[in-house]
Amino acid sequence: MKGGRMREISFSYKFIGQRFIQDLHFTNQYFNIYRNRLIRLREHIDILDNTTILAERITDVKLGQHVYITGIIVRSHKLRASNIEKYIVKVGTMDLKPALGNYSTNEDHLFIEDENGRLKIDSQFLEGDWNELVTGIVVGIRGVIKEDAILQALDMVFPTAKLPRQIIQRADEYICFVSGLEIGNPTFPNTLYHVFIDYFLGSIESFEDPISGKIVRLIILGDSIYKPLNARTVDRKAVGENEVKGFQEMNSSLKQLDTILAELSGIFPVDIIPGEMDPTNASFPQQPLSPYLFFKASVYSALQSVPNPYEFELDGVSILCTSGQNINSMAQFLPESLSELEIMDLTLKYKHIIPTAPDALQCIPLQDSDPFILNQLPNLYIAGNMKTFRTGITNDGVRIVTVPKFENSKTFVVMNRFTLES
Secondary structure, three states: OOOOOOOOOOOOEEEOOHHHOOOOOOOOOOHHHHHHHHHHHHOOOOOOOOOOEEEOOHHHOOOOOEEEEEEEEEEEOOOOOOHHHHHHHHOOOOOOOOOOOOOOOOOOEEEEEOOOOEEEEEOOOOOOOHHHOOOOOEEEEEEEEEOOOEEEEEEEEOOOOEOOOOOOOOOOOEEEEEEOOOEOOOOOOOHHHHHHHHHHHOOOOOOOOOOHHHEEEEEEEOOOEOOOHHHHOOOHHHHHOOOOHHHHHHHHHHHHHHHHHHHHHOOOOEEEEOOOOOOOOOOEOEOOOOHHHOOOHHHOOOEEEOOEOEEEEEOOEEEEEEOOHHHHHHHOOOOOOOOHHHHHHHHHHHOEOOOOOOOOOOEOOOOOOOOOEOOEOOOEEEEEEEOOOEEEEOOOOOEEEEEEEHHHHOOOEEEEOOOOOO
């Protein structure tokens, strides 16, 4: 282990993602998450038209009324198998629709529902692109009630949130983001991991980068270890009988990751977020990786295992990170023409990080809250394990960044923590 001298840290750090630390209880109904989502986000929908009736419940509306309705969008996809169809497949009376990479078509149907009822949405007069709506978002719709419980939508509004705080620049310092290390991948040369570490140590010969010595924090955005295919589809019986070789390979990968984390944590603070392939709960919010997985690195106080999503502040600059499953989940139900960066922007527009949970992405069935709601927009929003690196600034002033998998791109992202430029 090479090690290194810990850099001087002059910034203040604050973890502000306490809502993502949750007990793993799965006895509650998922209805509670949708109910809490609707109650909380409904309060942040501004209805500007005082001449239109605001319907408190969908069941209160009458034929021919011009109304404003707030509710949760449900998008029915022709190409996606319903839960009833999945059950029928189990009993052997029909074939299951094939799983697809994308389910979005122009034949999808939209509905709006609340605690009491549901209306089908006729979106032909709706301004904007209805094709950018996914199941689980909360909206307000102005329209006319037609026959057969159809709402002819004329206008649509989304919840509001507090804008990002103003950034006060204090120093020329940088944060590094890396994702998809996939340590243990047999097709990836280990020498590149050593080069990655040497960059921060400033010990790469014939390469001099003045920025590397100014990096004050590293954020690892999930999928840090390689998970063999035979460990991804394992069942409980196979695990109990220790029949899966893939888990033995994962153990070797964890030891290698432990060594790398120990070296990096001797230089600066390191935050490690779990991802889809990492050994923690699959349901969101994913809980921090156990420190017992890192025998060497856990002795360093600079190493911090954090949840997914992860939110924190550095000198008042708020940063929201995910390992990317939320963006990949939404991409299945949106037009393929939308980029990953555009989908990130949509989550900010919806004021919800993971609207497709629990419908399409696993999440803990929380009783009293929906931790994925955005009451305050961050200064910086990062998604890891994406296809490419892209960055932009939203209309509300949020810097959004997609970080590609290191295993595929052999790149990582370094950003000035005050200008948010990379």
